Amino acid sequence: MADRRSAGSRSIAIVGPYLSGKTTLLESLLSVTGATTRKGSIKEHNTIGDASAEARDRQMTVEVNSATVEYEGLRWNFLDCPGSIELAQETYNALIGVDAVVVVCEPVVDRVLNLSPLFNFLDEWEIPHLIFLNKMDRADVDFMQVLHALAAVSSRPLIPHQYPIGHGHKLKGFIDLVTEDAFQYHSGACADPIPFPEELQVEEKSARQEMLETLADFDDKLLEELLEDIPPPQDEILQDLKMELGADLIVPVFFGVAEEDYGVRPLMEALLREAPDPSATAERRGLNDADNQPIAQVLKTYYTPQGGKLSLVRVWQGQIEDGMTLNDVRVGGMYRLMGQQHQSVLRAGAGELVALARMDQVKTGDVLTAHAPAPDLPVARMIPQVxxxxxxxxxxxxxxxxxxxxxxxxxxxxxxxxxxxxxxxxxxxxxxxxxxxxxxxxxxxxxxNLPMTTHQPKIPYRESIRRTTSVHGRYKHQTGGHGQFGDVFLDIQPRERGAGFQFTQKIVGGVVPKQYIPGVEAGVRDYLARGPMGFPVVDIAVTLTNGSYHSVDSSEQAFKQAARIAMQEGMPRCKPVLLEPILNIKIAVPNDFTSKILRLVSGRRGQILGYDAKAAWSGWDEVVAQLPQAEMHDLIVELRSLTLGVGSFEWTYDHLQEVPERFTTQVLQAAWNTK
The missing domain is CATH 3.30.70.870 (Elongation Factor G (Translational Gtpase), domain 3)
Structure with a gap:
């Protein structure tokens, strides 16, 4: 207990796919640790997490929710993170500031693939994580089959801590694979010890041996004991579990039914024993607290109706106090959060998660310190918007x-x-x-109070020409006083794609005075903003070859109007062509779906440039292609539909390309209808 108290706190994130039961698990954890006297329910809209109107409307986590509790001499900071892949940025920003992660998932083989992007992020950042298989009371659960499916999407070996007694609706309890004690579940209460079920002896021994052999890959002493058939002491096994989890070398697996509190206490006890302490996490981030200067990092920003801006921070080292100055901004209040409730505190130490008020100049990811310069701490990569x-x-x-x-x-x-x-x-x-x-x-x-109207964004089409022409434009306007006169001859030519606009002049003998030539160019440029098809014109060259002027009535404005008249007359003769933006895209998918994605891209007028294994992602491919922007709007929707929700892509603009003639009429008709 002394060691636990000296470490002070633990910060644990709860993550997992949509509908896996993360928020329910948080409610159960708060209940079994004594933080709440009555568990909330998603159906009754009274949970600590998911308290925002947006979350309750959709019955899903839409932003990071924080809850702080005291248990066994430690302060526990729990973060309930969004599970939807569409909200992954919110989750990833928070995960960089925790000591360990509980990955919640359903025991359904077909849904295990949803965890692949999350596992890759956790392993890339070397964040220790455990798995909690929730909803184990489902009728069709095959524990070992689910474990094998999970192992296929995890680059770290899985270590089951438990073996189930019963299955599906007949799930009764579990066998602890470390102690080999058996327990029976009771809804809302601690599990009771029961005699070891002899009918499971073979399965349990096999599972335990597999656990020990996996741990022995990282411990020579344990390997020797296994080779010499010496039963390893329980303390040694637990020490190995703690060390290997802390180094992100293994993924312990627990299971239960969070709604009934089944398996939640063993999970909490494992976190108590095995979760890394804050100093180990800070060291992984490259921090050394030798000077003990206060350093914190913003994991999440909230704007609250009552309190204004709140910055949820991880205290990496030292101590943060209310009223102190961080990054030249004074802390205007400090709080521990319990969902929507705020508890004012005066100070917070290393490892804690607290909300700082009125830090208006700081944003998510910023590193805060009382003494410049702040250390350069890594932040989660921004996921490209799609x-x-x-x-x-x-x-x-x-x-x-x-x-x-x-x-x-x-x-x-x-x-x-x-x-x-x-x-x-x-x-x-x-x-x-x-x-x-x-x-x-x-x-x-x-x-x-800003209701919005939405529609699909317009595609930034362009137009150009295929043919050269020469054209004459004259502007003559007589009024009671001085009139307006401008007269120009222009050559209009196409240029190579991407060459842009070029204006030149070949005036000889001053037929168009130099002071009026800028007006000609301005008139041409004005016209190019809207060509004969109604879109901006690109990739043409215009040359002023001749003209005439009046000594009294000519002006720069008159020549500008003459140039516009010439362009209006000449451009339709140049065989205008409609251009559309083409994007470079990189699509990441499990290789089981690669063939479907190739057909998807081809069906959207895309050009496949190639595909290969995705670097550092076992079992994934990266498809490189070019795709018209007009075909991109709902690409991500169909991509996720074809890949069980895990496919993603990145894109960049590449070039303009002629729209096929069969689509040009549709584009022009749609543009006309929106005017």
């Missing part, structure tokens, strides 16, 4: 405050991005999918 909607305020008066509100929205959820399209003048909100953007739009309406 799904977009154009948004506009229902009330035009709200457009003034939209930009500032979008800034706050992106602080809360860095997985979002927004931009204002220069050509279409649309405000486009980017995210990871339709649910992601729905949550964001709900926040805009509820938190900031």
């Amino acid at each position: 799904y977009a909607k154009a948004i506009e305020a229902d009330n035009r008066k709200d457009e003034v405050k939209l930009t500032s509100v979008l800034g706050k929205l992106l602080e809360e959820d860095p997985g979002l991005r927004w931009e204002q399209q220069g050509d279409t003048h649309e405000i486009v909100l980017w995210g990871q999918g339709d649910i992601h953007l729905q949550v964001a739009l709900s926040r805009l309406q509820r938190k900031y």
Whole structure:
């Protein structure tokens, strides 16, 4: 107990796919540790986690929820993280600041693949993690079959701590593979010791031997004991489990039914024994607390209706105090969180998760310190956004405050991005999918009273020409005083794709005075903003070859108008062609689905450039292709549908390409209908 108290705290994240039961597990953990007297229920909308309106509307975790409890002399900071792959950025940002992770999953073989991206992230960051197989009371559960499926998507070996007694609806309890004691479950209470079920002796011995042999891969002494048939002491096994988990070399596996509290106490006891202490986690992040200076990192930003901005931070070393100055910003309040409830505190030590108030200049990922310079701590990689909607305020008066509100929205959820399209003048909100953007739009309406209208973003088409022409443009306008006169001859030529616009002049003898030539170029450029098809014109060359002027009535403005008239007359003769943006895309999928993805890309007018094994992702391929932007809007939806929800892609703009003639009419008709 003395060692536990000296370590102070543990920070544990609870993660897993949608509907795996993460929030239910958190409620059970809070109950068995005595933090709550009554377990909340998702159906009754009274859980500590998922307390926001957006979460309860969808009955799913949509942002990181924090809960702090005291148990066995330690302060436990639990983070309930979103499970939807569309909200993965939120989860990854939080995971870099915890000591260990409990991965919750259902015992369904077909859904195990959903864990693959999460496992890859945890292993890339070397974050210790355990598995809790929830909902083990399902009728069709085959424990060993599920374990083998999990092992196939984990680069670290799995170590089951337990073996089930009974299965499905007849699940009665478990055998502890370390002590070989058997226990019977009781709903809402501790499991009782029972006699060892002799009918499971062969299966249990086999599972335990496999556990020991896996641990022996990392412990020469244990290996010698096994080779000499010497039973290893329990303390030695537990020490190996703690050391190997802390080094992210193994993945211990537990199981139960969180709704009934089955298996939750053994899980909590394992966290108590085996979860790394804060100093070990700080060391993994490259920190050395020799000077004991306060260092913290922002894992999550909240904007609350009452308290304003809150920055949830991990204290890496030293001690943070209310009122102290971090990064030249004074802490305006410090709180431990229990869902939506805030408990004011004066100080927090290494390993704790606390919320700092009024840190307006800091954002998620920032490292905070009382003394510059702050250490360079790693942050989770930004996941490229793949799904977009154009948004506009229902009330035009709200457009003034939209930009500032979008800034706050992106602080809360860095997985979002927004931009204002220069050509279409649309405000486009980017995210990871339709649910992601729905949550964001709900926040805009509820938190900031900004209801939005949405539609599919316009594609930034361009147009160019295939043919050369010469054209004459004259502008003559007579008024009561001085008139307006400009006269130009232009050559219009196509250029290579991507060459851009070029203007030159070949005036001889001053037929167009030098001071009027800039007006000609300005007139040409004005016209190019909207060509004969209605889109910006690119990749053409215009040459001023001749003209005439009037000594009194000519002006730069008159020549500008003459140039526009010439372009309006000449461009339709040049055989205009519609261009569309082509994107480079890299699609990551399990290799079982590669053939489906190749057909998906080809069916969307894409060009396959090749595919190969994805680096550091066992069993995954990366498909490289080029795809018209017009075919990208719902690509992520179909991609996830074909890959059990785990496929992803990245994209960059590459070039403009002619739209096939059979699609040009559709594009022009759609553009005309939206005017």
